[in-house]
Amino acid sequence: MAETILEMRGITKTFPGVKALSNVNLDVRKGEIHAIVGENGAGKSTLMKVLSGVYPFGTYTGDIHYEGHECRFTGIHDSEKRAIVIIHQELALVPLLSITENIFLGNEQARFGVIDWNRAKRRAAELLRKVGLREDPDTLITDIGTGKQQLVEIAKALSKDVKLLILDEPTASLSEKDSQHLLDLLLEFKRQGMTAILISHKLNEVKRVADRVTVIRDGQTIETMDKADVTEDRIITSMVGRTMEDRYPTREPKIGETIFEVRNWTVHHPVHPERQVIKGINLHLKKGEIVGLAGLMGAGRTEFAMSVFGRSYGVNVSGEILLHGKPADTSTVSKAVASGLAYATEDRKVYGLNLIDHIKHNVTVANLPGVSKSGVIDDMAELRVANDYRKKTNIRSSSIYQITGNLSGGNQQKVVLSKWLFANPQVLILDEPTRGIDVGAKYEIYTIINKLADEGRGILVISSEMPELLGICDRIYVLNEGRIVGEFGRHEASQEKIMRAIVRGEEKAAS
Amino acid sequence: MSTEIAPSTVNPAKASAQQAIKENLREYGLVLALIAIMVFFQFMTGGILFLPVNLTNVVLQNSYIIVMALGMLLVIVAGHIDLSVGSVAGFVGAVAAVLMVDYGINPLLAGILCIAVGAIIGGAQGYFIAYMKIPSFIVTLAGMLVFKGLLLALLGGRSVGPFPTEFQLLSAGFIPDVFGPITLVAPALNASRNPIPNTGVVLHATTMVIAVLIVAAMLYFALKSRRARESHGYEAEPFALFIVKNLVMSGIVLFLMYKFASYKGLPNVLIVMGLLIALFVFLTKRMTFGRRIFAMGGNVKAAALSGINTERLTFFVFVIMGMLAALAGLIYAARLNQATPKAGAGMELDVIAAVFVGGASAMGGVGEVAGAVIGAFIMGVMNNGMGIMGINIDWQQVIKGMVLLGAVAFDLYNKKKS
Numbered sequence: 001m002a003e004t005i006l007e008m009r010g011i012t013k014t015f016p017g018v019k020a021l022s023n024v025n026l027d028v029r030k031g032e033i034h035a036i037v038g039e040n041g042a043g044k045s046t047l048m049k050v051l052s053g054v055y056p057f058g059t060y061t062g063d064i065h066y067e068g069h070e071c072r073f074t075g076i077h078d079s080e081k082r083a084i085v086i087i088h089q090e091l092a093l094v095p096l097l098s099i100t101e102n103i104f105l106g107n108e109q110a111r112f113g114v115i116d117w118n119r120a121k122r123r124a125a126e127l128l129r130k131v132g133l134r135e136d137p138d139t140l141i142t143d144i145g146t147g148k149q150q151l152v153e154i155a156k157a158l159s160k161d162v163k164l165l166i167l168d169e170p171t172a173s174l175s176e177k178d179s180q181h182l183l184d185l186l187l188e189f190k191r192q193g194m195t196a197i198l199i200s201h202k203l204n205e206v207k208r209v210a211d212r213v214t215v216i217r218d219g220q221t222i223e224t225m226d227k228a229d230v231t232e233d234r235i236i237t238s239m240v241g242r243t244m245e246d247r248y249p250t251r252e253p254k255i256g257e258t259i260f261e262v263r264n265w266t267v268h269h270p271v272h273p274e275r276q277v278i279k280g281i282n283l284h285l286k287k288g289e290i291v292g293l294a295g296l297m298g299a300g301r302t303e304f305a306m307s308v309f310g311r312s313y314g315v316n317v318s319g320e321i322l323l324h325g326k327p328a329d330t331s332t333v334s335k336a337v338a339s340g341l342a343y344a345t346e347d348r349k350v351y352g353l354n355l356i357d358h359i360k361h362n363v364t365v366a367n368l369p370g371v372s373k374s375g376v377i378d379d380m381a382e383l384r385v386a387n388d389y390r391k392k393t394n395i396r397s398s399s400i401y402q403i404t405g406n407l408s409g410g411n412q413q414k415v416v417l418s419k420w421l422f423a424n425p426q427v428l429i430l431d432e433p434t435r436g437i438d439v440g441a442k443y444e445i446y447t448i449i450n451k452l453a454d455e456g457r458g459i460l461v462i463s464s465e466m467p468e469l470l471g472i473c474d475r476i477y478v479l480n481e482g483r484i485v486g487e488f489g490r491h492e493a494s495q496e497k498i499m500r501a502i503v504r505g506e507e508k509a510a511s
Numbered sequence: 512m513s514t515e516i517a518p519s520t521v522n523p524a525k526a527s528a529q530q531a532i533k534e535n536l537r538e539y540g541l542v543l544a545l546i547a548i549m550v551f552f553q554f555m556t557g558g559i560l561f562l563p564v565n566l567t568n569v570v571l572q573n574s575y576i577i578v579m580a581l582g583m584l585l586v587i588v589a590g591h592i593d594l595s596v597g598s599v600a601g602f603v604g605a606v607a608a609v610l611m612v613d614y615g616i617n618p619l620l621a622g623i624l625c626i627a628v629g630a631i632i633g634g635a636q637g638y639f640i641a642y643m644k645i646p647s648f649i650v651t652l653a654g655m656l657v658f659k660g661l662l663l664a665l666l667g668g669r670s671v672g673p674f675p676t677e678f679q680l681l682s683a684g685f686i687p688d689v690f691g692p693i694t695l696v697a698p699a700l701n702a703s704r705n706p707i708p709n710t711g712v713v714l715h716a717t718t719m720v721i722a723v724l725i726v727a728a729m730l731y732f733a734l735k736s737r738r739a740r741e742s743h744g745y746e747a748e749p750f751a752l753f754i755v756k757n758l759v760m761s762g763i764v765l766f767l768m769y770k771f772a773s774y775k776g777l778p779n780v781l782i783v784m785g786l787l788i789a790l791f792v793f794l795t796k797r798m799t800f801g802r803r804i805f806a807m808g809g810n811v812k813a814a815a816l817s818g819i820n821t822e823r824l825t826f827f828v829f830v831i832m833g834m835l836a837a838l839a840g841l842i843y844a845a846r847l848n849q850a851t852p853k854a855g856a857g858m859e860l861d862v863i864a865a866v867f868v869g870g871a872s873a874m875g876g877v878g879e880v881a882g883a884v885i886g887a888f889i890m891g892v893m894n895n896g897m898g899i900m901g902i903n904i905d906w907q908q909v910i911k912g913m914v915l916l917g918a919v920a921f922d923l924y925n926k927k928k929s
Binding site: 309310312332333334336337338343345350351352353354355356357361365366368369372375376377379380383384419423 | 736739740743745797798799800802803805806809810812813814815816817818819820872876877
């Protein structure tokens with residue numbers, strides 16, 4: 001058995017009013033890939049911040065032993081000195097600096113404060129080769145995609161001669177291909193003797209690369225299992241503390257006539273107008289129907305939805321939109337809303353909510369005329385509406401006057417849904433409605449979606465989680481490279497079929 | 512971050528009273544600060560600050576700042592800034608002088624033309640900011656230079672005045688006393704049987720009538736909104752607190768109005784200001800237009816995706832700012848009774864300071880009309896008080912700078928704590 005390189009014992013960390021970690025134990029063996037899984041808010045990132053010194057010694061209790069010595073890190077510099085490097089979920093790169101400059105940021109190849117650029121570039125090129133990134137080291141970070149940026153982060157870690165690499169959800173925003181490359185790289189480094197801790201939500205990735213898996217729930221370690229014992233069911237059971245047979249609420253679909261139709265929808269890229277992002281999409285929604293839009297990252301799902309919703313994305317948009325069989329004008333957001341369309345964004349914090357304002361104002365903002373008369377807001381009507389929707393969507397908050405920035409992801413999503421429900425749309429496009437939400441809250445969101453469909457709306461759900469689409473949709477379109485490459489009914493759809501449609505679509509695109 | 516409220520073991524009625532007092536303290540913190548500053552200077556100036564003539568002066572000295580602060584509040588809440596307002600005010604004042612003095616145009620018509628000029632200036636700047644997406648800092652910095660230059664060009668180095676008497680009334684006039692004066696204490700007479708100034712108490716009756724009407728309206732609306740809340744089954748603040756709060760506010764209003772009444776009554780410009788303040792409170796609190804400005808300042812992307820036409824909204828915010836800057840320019844010119852090449856210089860900084868002292872956030876999305884007005888008065892009272900005390904202008908600047916920094920730092924500290 002390999003020796004233990006890292007041992008964290010009895011780690012407890014409290015924030016004002018909240019116990020984030022309670023007596024957590026973790027041991028990592030030299031040369032293994034150790035995965036940490038858990039729901040959002042379970043305490044994974046907090047634990048890693050304790051380990052890397054972001055939360056300095058003294059702000060937590062418990063001890064950390066690394067390579068046989070007790071460690072008392074007072075800052076991230078201390079842990080990096082011991083060759084522990086953490087790569088955070090939000091990449092810490094400076095967009096307008098070059099790859100070289102980013103790799104050696106804070107660790108410049110300099111003598112007496114004067115940077116030796118030749119040496120820096122040579123070393124950067126070397127590191128880029130190691131991580132398999134074929135880019136000029138002078139390229140600016142902003143000019144390369146997220147997948148490549150992730151590789152730059154890893155190159156940066158390698159430049160510090162990392163021994164223990166911590167990756168916090170590294171593939172969260174990567175395409176399938178980039179994710180695979182990253183995981184392969186991780187396995188390669190493991191062969192060279194590096195130890196890694198991988199925090200991930202994606203259980204298939206964990207199964208693929210991890211030697212052992214530790215499950216954290218509610219700030220406590222639940223169990224650590226070996227590769228041989230790892231099954232998806234077992235991980236889920238430990239993660240949520242209950243078996244997840246009923247991950248999706250049941251529903252009898254009551255499907256009526258077609259209410260929404262998109263014909264021959266074509267959209268061009270806003271920065272490179274010669275590039276077609278959406279290439280002639282045709283789709284329709286029926287009354288009371290929940291339709292899924294599957295596809296990989298970058299397939300054009302969000303771009304499609306936003307271009308339909310008031311031309312919020314893209315240029316040279318062409319095609320036709322019909323609501324109840326009649327052509328509808330959705331050329332601005334307000335016209336789209338007026339004609340009965342709503343779009344709940346995938347990025348709540350950036351596009352969905354005014355985080356510094358309270359629930360009441362966020363709920364009514366898309367339909368202010370609904371609570372006002374000739375431009376004057378009726379306080380009482382607004383109060384009533386906000387309280388109604390808070391109850392209806394079960395937003396857990398002290399009152400409607402709670403600032404939305406302080407709500408959990410699930411409750412924020414309910415506020416976004418409430419906002420659009422109050423606009424009373426006929427057609428609702430939900431973009432990644434459960435992203436970043438824990439399992440319990442997901443169930444509530446699904447229940448709301450079902451109810452909306454049963455009230456006679458048409459609902460288009462965009463999701464990267466295929467089980468979710470299979471669990472809640474009546475019909476699924478598969479989108480790839482801006483084209484619809486497949487359409488499956490509830491009973492014929494399966495993950496394999498969807499993946500096959502995507503891959504076949506990719507072959508077609510390549511040929 | 513969990514913010515769920517733990518079940519309280521305290522008596523709920525008492526807890527809600529405490530909570531209400533706490534909320535109110537935060538809300539009225541600025542008012543208390545202003546009162547404290549006034550009381551402080553009342554002592555330091557040996558009782559001059561609260562003299563009716565001086566209080567009237569404070570209003571006249573700050574009226575144009577407050578008028579612009581109303582527009583600046585919208586601009587800052589919308590997430591922008593306007594550095595050009597001082598130059599615009601100065602330029603419009605010069606336009607007014609040229610129209611009225613050089614061309615002899617009727618003051619009312621000239622005034623309307625000047626406000627229109629302000630709207631066009633605001634619209635031009637708003638166009639570059641809203642539709643061309645040039646940062647407001649840059650556009651209005653350019654505007655500041657352009658209109659400062661145009662002011663000089665228009666006046667050609669001379670001062671133009673005096674204005675027609677009707678126009679002077681805007682800043683120097685008082686409302687007529689239609690109900691006739693009330694003599695509480697007859698003034699002492701001098702040897703030639705004329706009343707000696709500053710003796711006796713003769714009240715401007717119309718001012719007192721207006722005061723009573725204002726207090727009655729305040730109480731009526733407060734009661735009405737309380738009734739509405741209760742009838743819809745929503746919790747209102749404890750009744751005792753409600754009474755105390757309204758009595759104190761009414762008392763302050765009556766006290767100030769009494770002071771005005773015992774000088775020459777309400778200045779015309781205070782009436783203009785009061786109406787504008789009421790309009791802007793209504794606009795920000797109750798109108799969809801105002802609500803949308805806050806939504807846009809809080810998160811412009813989310814606002815756009817909620818169907819708000821953010822470009823048009825930004826454009827109109829700057830149009831309003833331009834009109835208010837023009838009005839302020841008129842008030843200022845009327846007060847000096849001439850247009851000078853130096854008019855408006857540096858005014859934008861006082862206006863912006865007032866809005867920030869009043870609790871607005873430089874990031875946008877947060878701010879209150881009442882806060883901006885009180886912020887302007889805090890700065891104004893300090894100017895006035897320090898002036899009476901004979902503190903040098905250099906040290907006045909230092910102290911005002913520190914107060915601006917301190918007020919914002921204190922506000923942020925409080926927000927972090929809560």
